[in-house]
Amino acid sequence: MDPKLGRMAASLLAVLLLLLERGMFSSPSPPPALLEKVFQYIDLHQDEFVQTLKEWVAIESDSVQPVPRFRQELFRMMAVAADTLQRLGARVASVDMGPQQLPDGQSLPIPPVILAELGSDPTKGTVCFYGHLDVQPADRGDGWLTDPYVLTEVDGKLYGRGATDNKGPVLAWINAVSAFRALEQDLPVNIKFIIEGMEEAGSVALEELVEKEKDRFFSGVDYIVISDNLWISQRKPAITYGTRGNSYFMVEVKCRDQDFHSGTFGGILHEPMADLVALLGSLVDSSGHILVPGIYDEVVPLTEEEINTYKAIHLDLEEYRNSSRVEKFLFDTKEEILMHLWRYPSLSIHGIEGAFDEPGTKTVIPGRVIGKFSIRLVPHMNVSAVEKQVTRHLEDVFSKRNSSNKMVVSMTLGLHPWIANIDDTQYLAAKRAIRTVFGTEPDMIRDGSTIPIAKMFQEIVHKSVVLIPLGAVDDGEHSQNEKINRSADACAMCLSLLPLLHTPGSTRGWNYIEGTKLFAAFFLEMAQLH
Secondary structure (H helix, E strand, O other), rough: OOHHHHHHHHHHHHHHHHHHHHHOOOOOOOHHHHHHHHHHHHHHHOOOOOOHHHHHOOOOEEEOEEEEEEHHHHHHHHHHHHHHHHOOOOOOEOOOEEEOOOOOOOOOEEOEEEEEOOOOOOOOOOEEEEEOEOOOOOOHHHOOOOOOOOEEOOOOOOEOOOOOOHHHHHHHHHHHHHHHHOOOOOOOOOEEEEEOHHHHOOOOOHHHHHHHHHOOOOOOOOOOOOOOOOOOOOOOOOOEEEEOOEEEEEEEEEEEOOEEEEEHHHOOOOOOOHHHHHHHHHHHHOOOEEEEOOOOOOOOOOOHHHHHHHHHOOOHHHHHHHHOOOOOOOOOHHHHHHHHHHHOOOOEEEEOOOOOOOOOOOOOEEEEEEEEEEEEOOOOHHHHHHHHHHHHHHHHHHHHOOOOEEEEEEEEEEOOOOOOOOOHHHHHHHHHHHHHOOOOOEEEEOOOOOOOOHHHHHHHHOOOEEEEEOEEOOOOOOOOOOOEEOOOOOOOOOHHHOHHOOOOOOOOOOHHHHHHHHHHHHHHHHHHHH
């Protein structure tokens, strides 16, 4: 069969399944003829969508490394995105964000934030999409099997930095809009975009812009959609309604600024490293339980109803373990793992600054060391209270060591957890759209990581926020060999090009192209439900 005919048949089948599921007599549904046209257009133009993603991935828009070359790339990335939106007919403003002051006293320009609008029909709902086009650092020598800035398709998977975080999802939303435009169909909803280029560096200056625009750009917004996280499985879509917060700490132990020779001073000093290791070792036990007194006081009690929500979620533990390349987790059941990722706080130790960490041997006693750790917070935990609890605990442990060194504890980041009301209109629309495209109910999940922008929008703009992830759990965001799956019928001939990246027996995913259909269906569902 001609591949294009096969894709058209698949699109028609999705629409027919939707009609059968709803019995054609339930609540209003998007027009099936329009759905079919849009889905066919997306299938027939998927090569163009992949080519655009390839062009965007080729731009090295690294916001983490504060160097002029990458900053220039960020400006180029934002200009390309603005031009893309303008060609769709959007009214686009590129907002100057001023300079970023660096710790060394230097400054670099912050890339502009794009504010764009398509449609202003007062009878329609207005959906605002947030995305970011900056990426984490990537280098072929760090373990990538392909050039991270050359999008490479292997076994239906598109490998490249930013493919899933977040250029792919941003383009999927734009592709969905372009399908309606190309078919000369009115957009079912008014659409706004807010796209930044500094998310990986902490969304520098974005909160101030959102505050300034809350009564202007955001005044007519009804709903906010973010697609900047992952499913919890390789195959089943999800909707995210909550994330953990994050309190990041540094604990410094200092004897003097200069290091010591261990032959000259070893055995007669309170060594800073020994003090620090004791402090870090006092924070969490071998089962992952946080040892800071009072840290669990505000965690809400577990109910039977909540346990049932974890039971309903699709998570193949063996697949999850294998894709994570972990021999054994701390917990043996799906429910325990999900609870400790989402509804309980966790403490992670990240590193030690000032310690000798180079290859070889060096008999040095560091004179000053800084330990770094963070606590992921869950709803009802208070950032200020956690800061006091951690500081009090470390001071107590340090005092018992009778060390002559000086200890200083500081919290350098305090981000609150976020949770949403899953009965809001756009959650129902997202569920229906997922059923339409994927033929299944989504997993309703929370995310163990922190997405500060969700809490920011909820608190400043006071609008409903939903996270609709497109990426699969094994996409490797921030890691080597980041990828997004292309489509259900992506070609297999690429296997011979790069066998190292092919997992025998693996199934081809469909996150990028079917994700584009998901957003198109979401527009139509929102129009029906608004």
